[in-house]
Amino acid sequence: MTRMTALLERNEQFARTYTPSALGIPARQLLIVTCLDHRVDPAIILGLQLGDAPVIRNAGGRVTQAVIDDVAFIGFLAGQLFAGQAGQGADDTLFEVAVIHHTQCGTGFLADPGFRRQAAAATGLPEAALEASAVTDPNITVGADVQRLLAAPSLPPKVSVSGHVYDIATGRLTTTHDARYP
């Protein structure tokens, strides 16, 4: 028995009616970047189905260099997959990256210097990096991260970026930055 036992039973139920699909373009032509918070599961709050959209999650849903690198690779991969699909012209867009930050984010504690000092000592991460990752006002940080991704030299040209804020209290997602290209 592990804590996974109950979930393995759920997986057994899932696998009974599962139909595999081939690697291809995500059905929604979207890539989601959001917080790892267990209250902000994109599959549930956005009703994603298997094959709809890749999801990148980290603390805060921040656009870090690691996220930029993943977006660049997925953009390349999508370009290759698109090239193999009939009926796709050179002007087609690849996908939209939707950056989603949320209210009540746990990274908000990092805005407090005392908490941040303790976190740095416990994790070995630089205090400045922890401070930069804090989401205290998601409306502000999501805008900064949309700009950061749009400014990244490795962002594929056929990829657009949008920004959104998810309200934990209401379950509602609001678009704060409409999709645009670099």
Ligand SMILES: [Zn+2]
């Ligand atoms: Zn969060």
